[in-house]
Every structure is written in structure tokens, then in C-alpha cells.
Amino acid sequence: MAHSGIEILWTGHNLVRLLVGLWTSVWIAGVSLILGLLVGLLFGLARTGKARLVNGILWLYLQFFRIVPTVVLLFLVYYILPRQFNLNWPASWMAVLAFTLWVAAEFSDVVRGALTSVPKHQIEAGQALGLSQGQLFWYVKLPQAWRLALPATVNLATRVIKTTSLLLMISVMDVINIGQQIIEANNQTHPNGVFWSMGSLCCCISLLIIR
Amino acid sequence: MTTPILTVSHLNQYYGDWQALHDINFVIAPGEVVALLGPSGSGKSTLIRTLNGLEPLHDGEITFQGKPVDPKKWPELRQKIGMVFQSYDLFPNLTVLDNITLAPQKVQHRSRADAEAEARQLLERVGLADHAQAYPRELSGGQQQRVAIVRALAMHPDLMLFDEVTASLDPEMVRGVLAIIKELAVQDQMTMVIVTHEMNFAAQVADRVLFLENGRLVETTPAKQFFAQPQSDRAAEFLTSMDF
Secondary structure, three states, X not given: OOOOOOHXXXXXXXXXXXXXXXXXXXXXXXXXXXXXXXXXXXXXXXXXXXXXXXXXXHHHHHHHHHHOOHHHHHHHHHHHHHHHHOOOOOHHHHHHHHHHHHHHHHHHHHHHHHHXXXXXXXXXXXXXXXXXXXXXXXXXXXXXHHHHHHHHHHHHHXXXXXXXXXXXXXXXXXXXXXXXXXXXXHOXXXXXXXXXXXXXXXXXXXXXXXX | OOOOOEEEEEEEEEEOOEEEEEEEEEEEOOOOEEEEEOOOOOOHHXXXXXXXXXXXXXXXXXXXXXXXXXXHHXXXXXXXXXXXXXXXOOOOOOOHHHHHHHHHHHOOOOOHHHHHHHHHHHHHHOOOHHHOOOOHHHOOHHHHHHHHHHHHHOOOOOEEEEEOXXXXXXXXXXXXXXXXXXXXXXXXXXXXXXXXXXXXXHHHHOOEEEEEEOOEEEEEEEHHHHXXXXXXXXXXXXXXXXXX
């Protein structure tokens, strides 16, 4: 295998550039998840409340982010916000904004679903012991809802990480974007370069996660 | 005469348009054991759940220890009214010991050591001392129900409500649970309201029977008399149908 193409990883600063791109993807996903889960938690709690108007608004909010494709969201924050609202943030922070709003919407429904899935009998058992509303929430609902919410939350997190691949659409130099550049620059001499620039990285990350 | 623990007067309960209870009146004296009997759908569960506010009070009055109940005060009053359910409803994320000590610590602000010491003592009494650190799912139905009784007792209630506590247990488990309730009646003079389908048990433990049908209190009779010679035809029919 004289021309496997692995050397493109060692050519110039390619490996470093890929790792920098990876870091960009990771921090955008990480910050969006942290912020989105916090906001989503608040929204989810609000949706288990009795305020109809708040419920309605949050429901519309959820549906909006559920229906609109993520690419469109990214375009909205990247092209419309600066023009209409004169909001000029760097592209990566725009991406964080879009992802945060999206995660908040999806997670609010996870929280609401988990809290309302705690069996009514459990609540009544707590009430019969004289627990106050706050104590019921803290000692009965939350620990049980947490377990119910965990699988869906992990699922949401993996979706967010995978969706960072769309960041190249708004010119964020994430790992996919840089990989693409490397592939295109070396396509003539190293047609198998894609295998190394993307494939090896993806394999390594996947193996790390599985471990 | 001592103050009754509980007085229910002119109680009507509705689910939407459907009236579940019609003009219920009765008084429970301290130390009395009252069995709430009646066919399925007669309103027994609705009635017993109304007694600690799990069903909102629509119409009528409940007095507890001489004071009219203010629905806003239920959380406070429930400390004095223990309840045990058909489905045990232990908290699955807590050990047996934590299930029992949660409310004494959080609601009554007792120290952990104090609450635990009492919990262990009560567990000993129901023969579950070895299971303090177990999780509810590791216990049999009968064991879970005994823990649920202990959990209610740990709050030092003045009144205990039992809502079909043996209905979802295997027959061999029933005896242990009923023995505990009987012991509470005899040794502790605990005031109790018991909804049950175990007629033999009701006959043994109850001082008085309230017989409900279609949401109406058909008969209030001392237990001995009720089982020997019920006053209403409907109750007689009911007892015959249960006895086979």
C-alpha cells in the first residue's frame, strides 16, 4: 500500500488543524448542551405548572424548534439576526445560540414528560405522609423523574454532537469543515485522504466513547 | 364523653356530574376500629380518601379531633392521619429505612438518629429488621406492605386509614399483614378505618361496620351484630355473596 494517503495527516499542520476543529465542535456542543439543559429544565418545570398562557407559549416554542430543520435554524441566526436585529456575534456563538434554543425546546418536553410520568400513587403516598408541595417535588418527583429522563437526555446529547456537522453551513471552522478542506486540497494526489482525515478521527472518537 | 377523632357530616362527593357519595354522616371515637364495607363501586375508596384530603371535599364537613378541617391545612393534618394503600407505594429509589425515616425527618424535623432508631424498632416489630437496607423491589408484596404500614406508623398518627391493603397480595401474604393490623388494634388501641374485602378479618378486628352501597351509608352497626344479623337486606345479601 504505497499510497494509502495516511501521510496527509502528517503533512503541514493538518492533524493540529483537525484537532482544533474538533475542539470547536466539542465546545459548541458542550456549551449549547449546558445552557440548553438549564433553560430546558426551567421551561419543562413551567410546563408542568397550571399557568395556561405560559404553557401555550412554551408549547408553541417547542413545536417551532421541533418542526424547523436545524440547518434552517442556523441560517436564521446567521443571516437574519445580524441583518434585522443588528446582532453581530461570531458564527460560533450564533451556533451556540441556535443549538441552545433547540436543546431547551427538546429538553423541556423531556422534563415535562418525565415529571408527569411519575405515578400518581407515588405522589399520593407522599401527600399522605404530610410532605409539602416542595418536599414532594424534591424527594419524590425529582429522583424518579430523573431516572425516566436519562435515556432521552443522552439521546438528545448525542443528536446535538452529531448535528455540529451542520456548522460548516455557517462557515464555522469545525472538524467537518476542516476535514473537507484537507480532502479537497489533496484530492488529486491522495484520493484516499478522506479515509484518514475523517475516518480515522471518527473511529478514534467512537472507540473512546464506547470504552 | 371524649372528643371524637373524626366527625363526618353531610358529606357529598362528585366526579363531574356523577355523585359518588350521598349525605354521609358518622363519628369515630378514639380507639375505635371501623370497617368500611360494601360492594365494588359503592364509594368506600372515595370515602376513605376524602378523610385525608386525597379527594377534594366538595360539600359537607369533616372535623378532626374537634376542629373543622380547613382544606389548606391537609398537609399538616396528614401527619396525624396515616394511610396505607392497596399498591404499597413505597418510594422505589429509597431503601426501606429511608422510606420510613423520610417524613419524620423532613416533615416533623426529627433527628436522623432518632428517626432511624424508631424505624428499626418498628421493623423489628413487623419481622423485617434484617431488611432495613433493602430496596422495595427486593421485597415481596407482603413485606412491602408491612414496610408501608411502618412508614405510616413512624409519623405517630392518631388515626390510620387502610385502603384495601391486602387486595393485591397473595393469600399467604395476607395473614402477616392482617396480624399486624390486628395487633395495632388490640395492643396499641389505634383508631383505624379499614376498607377490606376480608370479611373474617373485619369480623375479628372491627368494633363497628359502616356498610356503603351506591354512595349511600346503608347501615352503621356494631360489628358483632352486623355479621350475625345485618339490619338491611342489602347487607345480608352482600354477606351471603362474600361467604362461600
